[in-house]
Amino acid sequence: MKRVLAFALAAAASTTALAATDPRDVPTQLSKEWQVKTREVFKQAIEIPSVHNRGQTQKVAELLASQFRAAGIPDSDIHFMPYEALPGDNTTALIVRWRSPHPTKKPMLILGHMDVVEANRADWTFDPFVFREENGYFLGRGTSDMKNGDVATTMAAVKLISQGFKPNRDIVFFYSGDEETRGIGATLGSTKWRNLTDAEFGLNADGGGASYDRNFRPLGFGISMAEKTFQTYFFTTHNPGGHSSRPRPENAIYELADALKALQAHRFTPMQNEITRGYFEERSRQEGDSPLGQQIRAWLANPNDGAAADAIEANPLEVGLTRTRCVATMLKGGHADNALPQSATATVNCRIFPGVQPKDVQAELQALAGPKVEVTPDPLYIGVPTPASPVRADVVNAVKAAAMRFHGKDMHVFPVMSTGASDGSFFRAQGIPVYDVDGSWGISPDDERAHGLDERIPVRAMYDDVLHWEMIFKALAG
Amino acid sequence: MRHLLVAASIIAFASAANGAAPPKLTQAQHDAAHAMFEHVISTPTVIGRHNVPAMAQYVADQFKAGGFPDADIHVMPYHTESATTGADETAGLIVRWRAAGTPKAKPIMLMGHMDVVEAKREDSTTDPFVMTERDGYYYGRGSIDMKDGIVAITQAMINLKAAGFKPKRDIVVLFTGDEETNGLGAKHGASDWLDLLGHPEYGLNADGGGGNFNVDGSPAGFTMQTAEKTFASYTLTVRNRGGHSSKPRKDNAIYSLAHALDKIEAYRFQPMLNETSRAHFAAREQLVTGPLKDAIHRWLANPNDGEAADFIEADENEVGLTRTRCVPTRLFAGHADNALPQLATAMINCRIFPGVDPNAIRTELEHVVADPTVVVTRNDDYVASIASPLRPDVTAAYTNAVHALHPRMPVFPEMSTGASDGRPFRVSGIPVYGVNGGWTITPIDNRAHGKDERLPVQSLYDNVVHWQLMLRDLAGK
Secondary structure: OOOOOOHHHOOOOOOOOOOOOOHHHOOOOOOHHHHHHHHHHHHHHHOOOOEOOOOOHHHHHHHHHHHHHHHOOOHHHEEEEEEEOOOOOEEEEEEEEEOOOOOOOOOEEEEEEOOEOOOOOOOOOOOOOOOEEEOOEEEOOOOOOOHHHHHHHHHHHHHHHHOOOOOOOOEEEEEEOOOOOOOHHHHHHOOOOHHHHOOOEEEEEEEEEEEEOOOOOEEEEEEEEEEOEEEEEEEEEEOOOEEOOOOOOOOHHHHHHHHHHHHHHOOOOOOOOHHHHHHHHHHHHHHOOOHHHHHHHHHHHOOOOHHHHHHHHHOOOOOOOOOOEEEEEEEEEOOOOOEEOOEEEEEEEEEEOOOOOHHHHHHHHHHHHOOOOEEEEOOOOOOOOOOOOOOOHHHHHHHHHHHHHHHOOOOOEEEEEEOOOOOHHHHHHOOOOEEEEEEEEEEOOOOOOOOOOOOEEEHHHHHHHHHHHHHHHHHHHO | OOOOOOOOOOOEOOOOOOOOOOOOOOHHHHHHHHHHHHHHHOOOOOOOOOOHHHHHHHHHHHHHHOOOOHHHEEEEEEEEEEOOOEEEEEEEEEEEEOOOOOOOOOOEEEEEEOOOOOOOHHHOOOOOOOOEEEOOEEEOOOOOOOHHHHHHHHHHHHHHHHOOOOOOOOEEEEEEOOOOOOOHHHHHHOOOOOOOOOOOOEEEEEEEEEEEEEOOOOEEEEEEEEEEOEEEEEEEEEEOOOEEOOOOOOOOHHHHHHHHHHHHHHOOOOOOOOHHHHHHHHHHHHHOOHHHHHHHHHHHHOOOOHHHHHHHHOOOOOOOOOOOEEEEEEEEEOOOOOEEOOEEEEEEEEEEOOOOOHHHHHHHHHHHHOOOOEEEEEOOOOOOOOOOOOOHHHHHHHHHHHHHHOOOOOEEEEEEOOOOOHHHHHHOOOOEEEEEEEEEEEOOOOOOOOOOOEEEHHHHHHHHHHHHHHHHHHHOO
8 A cells, every 4th residue: 555655745845946857867876787687676576466366476575585595695584474365365475584793783674565456457558567668667567566665675685785784783574465455464474473573663665755746846755654544434224124115214325324424524633643743844834824834833833723723634735634534435225226225334434543543433433423323343454553653863864864865955854644554554553663764756646656557666766766775774774 | 016005995895795705725725825935935036146037937837737738838038137227037927828719808917027126135034035934924035025926826727727617718927027127028018928918908917906904903905006106216426536535525426425315305295186096095084093084184175285295194004195205225336445436326216196207306306406416317218107997897806806805804996106017008008907815914014125025824825715716707707
């Protein structure tokens, strides 16, 4: 589930209207030799259709493992972890430990996922599982979500090993096989497999990143340090039904409609945490004296200023960042055109503010829906509340140094709270702070194609990401 | 689609029974009816499940075993489909019992439908497609709508033939396979199958008529269906550009639809009276007591007394009789739990008062919803049904059959709130009368299309006798 980089951040960003350079035209700093190696592994990874139920994820794991093995990581530190994700979907996770000869700190965990979202050949302009390079882009399913991150983290390690770099802490790579569906791999990785994955903190390649607008102005580099909890609920009404020629006062569809109207009008209590305060401080600088900028400053000055929070939440750029949000996404009701409905169900998708318990949200929804409506969580996915990860200066400084090298001083680095959910949530829930710090980038909104059609990444973004991770490893384990 | 008790004018208040005791079924006839009922209830003849042809063949086999010649038994496979109901390969059944000698008149057509409305296991107390007998009831989908009528007609004909009855005119059976959805079987019947049906003089439909007792055991009346409200369906559609559900937007297809449904819930169409319903309510006024009696009295005295009409409409037994009614029956929206909906639809089912154009109702719904983002469209092109003129022979035969089994039972003509296979025949000049002989307890057994549909056990066997009496009367003279 890909971060929407910092894109949502700042459509209205910084006003310095320099004659900006197209970042895609800037030459990569990665050597030709490593470009070739990286491209070859990336091509192979993209051409494995590791979609759920296709049984292909094992091949991605073998591809990545073979790079570590060739670099000298012993087989005893390379673990294939098969498991079942969706019923009948046999997938695998890969865990690799790059040992420090003399560890002075607790291990550091690198997170990624090897599965991709389904892509339909008929919908795309080309085969999504044939790797292509065109007009400065690599194209194919998984080029931005997130085989790029798998390849960048692996190749950065391989490159450092080949240069003789010795980390001062173990670096553990954890690549899951079902992030896009159920997150069972991350669940197991953060609990049952903890003896292999335990770490002081985690760095997730499935988030972070920089972005530019269409005029090539830098929009910022957001480090996701918190994410809302994903939880779907069902609103269900029941009725004995009957013949539609004889309508009755009680009607499952009308009762559901009433609950949906109540849901539409409902607003959860505004909340802030360290991460969102950092984010809104940056936004306040970007916005200056605009009405939004003033509203943000008012809310930061007084977190109980609900009117200011409501105004911010109503801005399309900031939706979902001030509180828990729930929205109706699906409806199903009735069984025949000429029969009164015996049941009606609405799917209500919630993104819960970090730290808030899903059962408390359920109780709040039940109260607004009323006694005629049954509110239940989706039994197939029970969200685990995740605390925001504390801001770590070492991580932020490492990212700032990398952002400065590849994008210059105008690319501001700041914390963000993701409104989506990723593998990181499972580790955060189990006490391992996670920071999304991948170094790839794109043009907003043209390159935001994760889960969508004709997914792509700038060629330079792929290559520089290897160097980005090399800098991160050196800074935090050197 | 089932008959619902409601009448238009009193045909006959109970006359003392005419003396002769009604015929009784033998144990073998009783068992045959039970076995056939159990078999057909346990055959889920819902659209899309492909089971109607098997049921048609089964019913055909009963006729064959009863001595009806193969040449006069026709299973008629046909395709049924529409955008809203789905598709199926279904079948009709035509059986012709030829008159002995030269027929005295054109055939009498006996009508029914073999398909049933969907019933979900999880919405029902017991499996709706396993016939369950308890507390004096047969439970199962189709037990009152209307596999009871299929069994009653079939067994009555078999019993009459075994008893040596020789009809003086042809009796022709038409059982259709998609009455609950598209009604194409009845359309075939009124057009390309008409030669096979022998161009009947009139139809007797088991999917209409029937009677009720009140919960206290007092008779609530039997009805003969002569007219029906116009059935028409509409769709409310809201489209939206959608988006990611982590970023809800102000405009949301589901919420717009919820507001539209709320307005339809609150809306009441204009009350209307016609000659038929006026006669019905005049009869009802004599049968009921208390505030309902007062309201009927006030409304008949002053048809502009909307408050009185509203009070009548709110009574469980009178729903749908004072005006056009529309109700949402199905909802559909969205494509993924984590995406904002791009489409939300609601199906609105209307039963339109005779004389009102279904296109005018579409316009009225548009005004009620009053939201240009909610598009109202028609799902069909149905036109109003025509009332069938009362025939003294049919009225007398029905009344006598009812009174043979239920002395002193009031009998009324009925304007049905449902629609039935009768419509294409009525429109093409063949009158149709809903004259089934089954009965239930009102309102607790009003479960056609609903949860835990059920039929009083005794009603099944009474209905076989009822059809025997009707056929002896109408085809035996």
